[in-house]
Amino acid sequence: GDSVTQMEGPVTLSEEAFLTINCTYTATGYPSLFWYVQYPGEGLQLLLKATKADDKGSNKGFEATYRKETTSFHLEKGSVQVSDSAVYFCALTQGGGGNKLTFGTGTQLKVEL
């Protein structure tokens, strides 16, 4: 079955540092890939998505590129802020709608001053 593997956290960075959170996947066909962010005590918010190979999703300074050759969708940000502290989930779904999301285990990011 489909699966998503994320780097374990917590990841602790200083403000303005460069962020990379690794995500790799195993799936049949051509899944859509997502990054969701969860702030403490809240539900998940869609951060960005990509639906086909070489697509780059970007939002709020975050970006991730759908790499089919390495089955990866690593999340990056050039300069993190304290407000970016949250848990980040990588996920995939098989296309067509109505299909469940397969989540990674989540990576907690802590950004300190």
Next chain:
Amino acid sequence: GAVVSQHPSRVICKSGTSVKIECRSLDFQATTMFWYRQFPKQSLMLMATSNEGSKATYEQGVEKDKFLINHASLTLSTLTVTSAHPEDSSFYICSAETSGRAFFTDTQYFGPGTRLTVL
């Protein structure tokens, strides 16, 4: 856009009682709604998928009679935890998917979650 609400945000109940959680899509019609459960510091576990007007499809290991899901309209789904016990205490999150052109299709939009504590 693509706002999903949940009510209540927090509920505390006694063991043996039933609790209903509502999930609403506020600015779009949800073709499919999903219910997840999340344990502390863990990922989300899909419980069931529901389409408006039809029975929910439950994931393996999820008790249908304990977690009743009703998707009566294109903007409302409810999860009822029947005869709740302390082990049902968890964070329950719903999501909704739409085929509407104003939003991403093939993308789930999540509610803020409901914290259930069973004493």
